[in-house]
Amino acid sequence: MMPRAFSDYRFWLLLGALCLALWACLRPQWRLERARAQVLFVVDITRSMNVRDYAAGAQQRSRLEQAKDTVTQALARMPCGSRAGLGVFTERRSFLLLEPMETCANYAALSQTVAELNWRMAWEGDSRIASGLFGALELADTLGANLVFVTDGQEAPPLPASGRPQFEGEPGKVRGLLVGAGGHTPAPIPAYDDDGHEKGFLGPDDVEQENRSGQPPADATQREGWHPRNAPFGAAPPSGNEHLSAVRDTYLMSLAAATGLSYLPLGDAAGMLAAIDQHAEGRLEPTPLDLRPYIALAACLLLALLYGLALLAPGPFRPGPRRGKLAAARDPGDH
Numbered sequence: 001m002m003p004r005a006f007s008d009y010r011f012w013l014l015l016g017a018l019c020l021a022l023w024a025c026l027r028p029q030w031r032l033e034r035a036r037a038q039v040l041f042v043v044d045i046t047r048s049m050n051v052r053d054y055a056a057g058a059q060q061r062s063r064l065e066q067a068k069d070t071v072t073q074a075l076a077r078m079p080c081g082s083r084a085g086l087g088v089f090t091e092r093r094s095f096l097l098l099e100p101m102e103t104c105a106n107y108a109a110l111s112q113t114v115a116e117l118n119w120r121m122a123w124e125g126d127s128r129i130a131s132g133l134f135g136a137l138e139l140a141d142t143l144g145a146n147l148v149f150v151t152d153g154q155e156a157p158p159l160p161a162s163g164r165p166q167f168e169g170e171p172g173k174v175r176g177l178l179v180g181a182g183g184h185t186p187a188p189i190p191a192y193d194d195d196g197h198e199k200g201f202l203g204p205d206d207v208e209q210e211n212r213s214g215q216p217p218a219d220a221t222q223r224e225g226w227h228p229r230n231a232p233f234g235a236a237p238p239s240g241n242e243h244l245s246a247v248r249d250t251y252l253m254s255l256a257a258a259t260g261l262s263y264l265p266l267g268d269a270a271g272m273l274a275a276i277d278q279h280a281e282g283r284l285e286p287t288p289l290d291l292r293p294y295i296a297l298a299a300c301l302l303l304a305l306l307y308g309l310a311l312l313a314p315g316p317f318r319p320g321p322r323r324g325k326l327a328a329a330r331d332p333g334d335h
Contacts, residue, residue, distance in 0.1 A: 013306040020299035028291040035282035036081040037146060038100050039176070041071050042136045044089045044151035045119050046127035047202075048245040050190045051152070053183035063181040064119065066266060067150045072114050073269030074276075080104035080288070085145060086113055087136065091124035094136035100145050120196055127156040130164040133178070133255055140174045146280035147176035150266060153248030153255075157208035158240075161217040164255075172260030175281045181266040182247035189245050202243045210238035 045064065052060035061069075075084055085100035098113055133149055140147040155164075188201035216232045225235020249265070256263040262279040264272065 009309075010306060013302050017299045017302040017306075020295050020302070024292045024295040024299070028295070029288040030291055031288060036079065036083070037276055037280045037282050038083040038144065039078075039276060039280060040085045040087060040096075040100060040136070040140045040143060040145040040147050041114075042087040042089055042094050042132075042139075042147065042149045043067050043071065043114075043117055044127070044129075044132075044149075044181070045117060045122050046090050046154075046156065047119055047122075047125065048127065048152055048154045048156065048189050049181065050119055051182060051187045051245045052190075053185070053187050053246075063152055063266070064117065067179075067181055068114050068117055070266060070269050070272055071148075071150070072111050074272050075103055075107060075110050075114070077269055077273055078103045083145070084110060085143060086110065087139060088117060088121060089129075089132040089136065089149070089151065090122035091126045092128035092131035092135070094132050094139055094149075096139055100143055125156070127154060129153055129155050129251075130167075130255060133259065134165070134167055134169065137169060137174045137259060140176065141169075145174075146276070147174050147261065148179060148272070148276065149177070149261070150179040150181055151252070152182040152245060153180060153252040154242075154245050155248075155251075156242070157211045158242055160211040160214040162214050164251075167255075167258045169259070171258065174260070175279060176261055177264045177272070177275055177279060178252055178256040178259075178261045179264050179266050179272070180247045180249045180252045182245065184246050184249075186241060186244035186246045189243060204239070204241075204243050207242045208238075209240035209242050212238070 043064070044067075049064040049067070050062050052062045054061040054063065054066040056065075078084065080103070082103045083100040084103050085096065086098040087094050087096045089095075098110065101110070103110065129151055132151075136147055136149050189207075190198050191200050191202045191206065193199045210233070212233045220226055220233055223234025223236060225231050226233075227235075247265075249263070253263045255261075262275065264275045
């Protein structure tokens with residue numbers, strides 16, 4: 001004979017809720033194919049990125065700190081299954097620190113590495129933006145990733161009269177963003193001593209104001225002391241404002257157009273992610289879907305159904321035979 005509990009729907013509802021709860025403890029997942037971006041973030045760590053022209057409450061924040069904060073927040077908001085790598089640019093080279101890895105499982109490693117980025121990591125003082133960008137594109141192509149390159153666009157030394165180097169790759173082969181960091185008002189560049197302590201700002205004599213390699217500019221013949229052989233750039237020392245820094249957005253836009261990237265001013269993480277979704281190339285990745293929330297919801301629905309039926313139809317929860325025995329026990333004189 002079947003036990004009476006097996007014929008009681010309350011038993012099956014409770015058993016179902018228990019089984020679902022136990023299943024949720026096993027952390028079940030479902031693998032789905034979803035379009036996810038693979039992105040290589042490359043951050044400029046040259047000295048002009050130390051210029052403080054971003055507001056952080058009552059404080060001023062450097063371009064590098066703003067870039068680090070935006071990249072970290074973007075990593076935190078990228079959907080699971082996305083992959084991100086990290087590199088730095090200085091001198092004329094982009095150097096890979098972390099190959100692209102899944103962002104959710106490796107967020108701690110990615111975010112901590114971004115947090116440790118520092119201008120002291122630079123191995124040279126030059127900042128040849130175009131060469132660094134071209135190298136970053138090669139890195140991203142090798143890794144099969146999109147590129148997000150963050151820089152203020154200030155070449156140091158300045159570009160020669162002949163202009164920037166030409167891009168010899170295939171424009172648009174690597175998709176992504178060229179992100180311009182910094183304000184439009186020229187600001188002084190912090191100077192540091194040999195121990196890394198800030199000691200003021202760079203002056204006009206601390207940086208190269210003109211690149212005197214290669215052919216002289218067209219107006220060189222009008223300069224004081226010009227001589228075609230002995231002083232092709234003129235005899236006067238170069239002057240300029242290279243010791244002040246502002247984002248070179250016009251230059252960066254020209255680089256973006258030449259390489260097939262999209263230009264974006266550095267802002268918040270939401271804007272960066274929206275631009276990545278729009279301009280980066282996604283690819284299908286097996287993405288784990290956590291089933292625990294859905295299983296827990298199903299268990300709660302079973303329990304809600306159990307107690308809902310108790311409120312709507314209380315009769316079945318108090319069977320007749322048992323009520324009869326209780327009544328007889330209370331009033332033996334009726335027998």
